[in-house]
Amino acid sequence: MYARKGYELVKDLANGEKGQLQPFNEDLFNQVVDQCTQHYLELQALIRKMQEESVDVRETRNSDHYGALIHHLSLIRNKRCLMAYVHNRAEVIQNFAWKVGLELLELPEEIQEKLSPSEKNYFGKHSSALQTYMAEVGIDLNVVKSLSFTRNIDLMHSEFQTNNSCCNKKIIKIVWKIYCVANGYNLSLQIVNVPFF
Amino acid sequence: MENYNEIDDILAEEEFVPVVFQKAINGVKIDESTEKGYIEQGSKTELPFWLARELHMRQAASISVPACFNQKTRLEIQADAACVDLRSRCPYFYEFGSKLAPLCDKTIGLLLPYAFRIRYKEILHKAHTIAFAAASKFPTLLTTEETSLYEAAQSSMAAFKKWRAGGPRLQRASILGRKRKPAE
Numbered sequence: 260m261y262a263r264k265g266y267e268l269v270k271d272l273a274n275g276e277k278g279q280l281q282p283f284n285e286d287l288f289n290q291v292v293d294q295c296t297q298h299y300l301e302l303q304a305l306i307r308k309m310q311e312e313s314v315d316v317r318e319t320r321n322s323d324h325y326g327a328l329i330h331h332l333s334l335i336r337n338k339r340c341l342m343a344y345v346h347n348r349a350e351v352i353q354n355f356a357w358k359v360g361l362e363l364l365e366l367p368e369e370i371q372e373k374l375s376p377s378e379k380n381y382f383g384k385h386s387s388a389l390q391t392y393m394a395e396v397g398i399d400l401n402v403v404k405s406l407s408f409t410r411n412i413d414l415m416h417s418e419f420q421t422n423n424s425c426c427n428k429k430i431i432k433i434v435w436k437i438y439c440v441a442n443g444y445n446l447s448l449q450i451v452n453v454p455f456f
Numbered sequence: 457m458e459n460y461n462e463i464d465d466i467l468a469e470e471e472f473v474p475v476v477f478q479k480a481i482n483g484v485k486i487d488e489s490t491e492k493g494y495i496e497q498g499s500k501t502e503l504p505f506w507l508a509r510e511l512h513m514r515q516a517a518s519i520s521v522p523a524c525f526n527q528k529t530r531l532e533i534q535a536d537a538a539c540v541d542l543r544s545r546c547p548y549f550y551e552f553g554s555k556l557a558p559l560c561d562k563t564i565g566l567l568l569p570y571a572f573r574i575r576y577k578e579i580l581h582k583a584h585t586i587a588f589a590a591a592s593k594f595p596t597l598l599t600t601e602e603t604s605l606y607e608a609a610q611s612s613m614a615a616f617k618k619w620r621a622g623g624p625r626l627q628r629a630s631i632l633g634r635k636r637k638p639a640e
Contacts, residue, residue, distance in 0.1 A: 261484075261507060266470050273463050305483045322494065325516050326483035332510050339460060346461040 262298075262333040264291040265340030272344055280351050283375035288344070295337050302330035352382050361386040464600065468548035469506040471524075473556065475517040476500050505555065512559055519560045522546075525553065530567060537574035541597045549599040575602060583609035 268287050275281040305327040309316050316324075352374065359366055363383050374382065393399060459465035481495040495501075503511070511517035523529075524546035532540045542549045550568055557564040579598070583606050586592045598606055 261504075266466075266504075269463055269466050273467060301483060308483075320479075322480040322482040325479050325481040325511075325514075326494075328510075328514070328516070329481065329484045329507065332507055336506055340466060343461045343463060343466055347463060 261329060262294070262336040262340070264294045265337035267291075268344050269340045272347060280348065280370065280373050282373040283348070283378065285375065288341070291337055291341055295334055298330045298334045298337070302327050302334070305330070348378065349381060352378055353385055355382065356386045356389060361390060464548065464551065467600075468551035468555070469509075470504045471522070471546060471548060471552045472502040473505050473508045473522045473560075474500065474520045475503050475508050475511065476520070477511075477517050479516045481516070505552065509555075509559060519556075521561050521564075522556070524549065525556070525561065525564050525567070533567065533571045537571045538578035539597070540571075542571075542575075542599045542602075543597060547600045550601050576605070579606050580609050582606070584613050 264287070268284065268291050271284050271287060272281065305323045306316060309319065309321075309323050309327075314321065355366060355370065359370070363371070363379060363386075366382075371379070477495050477497060477499050480497045483493060484495060485493050503517070508517060508519050512519050524542075529540070529545060546552055550572060553564050553568045557568070575598075579602055582592070582594050586594065595603065595606060
């Protein structure tokens, strides 16, 4: 069936749990690429046949034209499936930087095994770009995952006399920022300079 | 194309629709079981929607209504939309229907909001009241779109209950969820 392999690849991605990464399906990925080549060869053969019969390839709408069209559409479809597969995985991988750690070696081995070499490369470049940016701006944006920071926020609950149950995390974060700025604490050093300990 | 990379959009377009070829086509083998490498004019088959749409737009094939929008389904939806098993008919009932409606049958456009209005109410109601999701038959009737609504409603209810009880505020990152505990 036409462009079926691309569909199988996307299905493989969709079957995994949201936010969870499946191992990179190298085998199926290559099969899709092979199928693309196959479609391309058949497309070329049909166009060549039309040229040999010396009909106008651009204008004629004969049975060969529609055959070539179907192969062309299948190619585009397979391309879309491949792009979606890579793109959606890349999004999950980008999130690792925030949720797990900025260094590739920080990632647990189970996750590293699931990445393809180019995905590892991508992750490395993505996090180094992030690190450069944070160094330039002078703010550690990656505070959310830090446990000690969350503990500080907990302490601030009592500090600001707010009721635990109706406290909005976002408000606390903003208050914490204002507190740091007001006291002259560098935001990136906040975990060291904890005022409550 | 704004949904280019969207998985659900790709899967919805893979649903099959019955088509009748208006033109003869060379060099393709739609049916794997036959040996012949061409399609005759007037022959019927089922194609995935993405292909059928393009052929339809070029007047090479005409689309007819697929089984999941047939008269029987419509009658069932009119009787009690909330009890119809839409998942087994088409896991992307709404997505697929809204793509299909302008091409073959405009009345599908009326059917979809009618079905959704009734089912949405039921989904929200059930999501809050069903205690044991595994024991209930209801979630198995839902389409993919409805399942995500159902899960969203359930998780927001759970989050609300947790917030009221003042539960722990630290959560494991979801990607770490599958980790096994080290043997002691």
